Amino acid sequence: MPELPEVETVRRGLQPVLEGARLVRVEARRPDLRFPFPARFSERLTGKTITALGRRAKYLTMQLDGGPVLICHLGMSGSFRIEAADGNETPGTFHHERSKSSTHDHVVFDVETAAGARSRVIFNDPRRFGFMLFAEGVPDTHPMLTGLGVEPTGNALDGALLASLLKGRRSPLKAALLDQRLIAGLGNIYVSEALWRAGLSPLREAGTIAKAGKKASEQAERLAEAIRSVIADAIAAGGSSLRDYVQTDGSLGYFQHSFAVYDREGEPCPKPGCGGHIERIVQSGRSTFYCRTCQR
DNA sequence: CTGGGGCCCTGTGTGC
DNA sequence: TGCACACAGGGCCCCA
Incomplete structure (x- = not known):
């Protein structure tokens, strides 16, 4: 969970x-x-x-x-x-x-x-x-x-490191971010959320955000920042409570109210002015939620 | 090496 | 109400 x-x-x-x-x-x-x-x-x-x-x-x-x-x-x-x-x-x-x-x-x-x-x-x-x-x-x-990769907490995960991790990867971005050998601790929810924050499609070939050039390095920086921020925000909120998940004292984390895309299929994209809608697709047998309008 | 699929297990929600 | 099926936050293992 x-x-x-x-x-x-x-x-x-x-x-x-x-x-x-x-x-x-x-x-x-x-x-x-x-x-x-x-x-x-x-x-x-x-x-x-x-x-x-x-x-x-x-x-x-x-x-x-x-x-x-x-x-x-x-x-x-x-x-x-x-x-x-x-x-x-x-x-x-x-x-x-x-x-x-x-x-x-x-x-x-x-x-x-x-x-x-x-x-x-x-x-x-x-x-x-x-x-x-x-x-x-x-x-x-x-x-x-x-074999575990870098923690997405703190400042260790920056654009340069992320670019080096994704360089040459042919898998979809979603799969690469779920790979615990690269970044350790992301799961199905926070990968979808981080990709939305970064405005990047989960279907993108991972290596394409690591190629040399200004645009790619900007995207790597944006994604690294999105990952760090979504993890930090979620920890500050006490995690997400879905189904029967409760904290050790029985209280509920509340980050699920901050989901932009996860489990929000059909809802309007929360990005101001986007106008798109959240879709659910399946990648490697698991749900991915994203907005195809603002995530490219 | 890489990426993809099956599998472990129980519970819950949905649609017929 | 009953039943079948899809799906659920993870990760190991095997295969191509």
């Missing part, structure tokens, strides 16, 4: 509860998610203190004092929620379809802070496309993370 902004929102929600806390009990309620849980999953985590909760692309990384790094991926439908240690909901917490949720509660982490406060963090994932793995030592050395 979640793209980079949603994973970052989850990380920020979990951080106050997990960072510096000790895992007093870990329970995997089934043998596998997308992949089998690592051998001795619970045993290797129990008793360890979480020194840092990080994120790389769409992966959460949990650093453990004197232990492995736990790498978590939320897949399409994974979410975390925080409860009081006794399983009662914390005051003010809200969950949709409480009973249905618990049938897909696959992992339970019971944690205790140095001051002795306990809480419970639960991983729920109906489709089970999520997974949890161990990295020994530095998480970036895990095979799942080694």
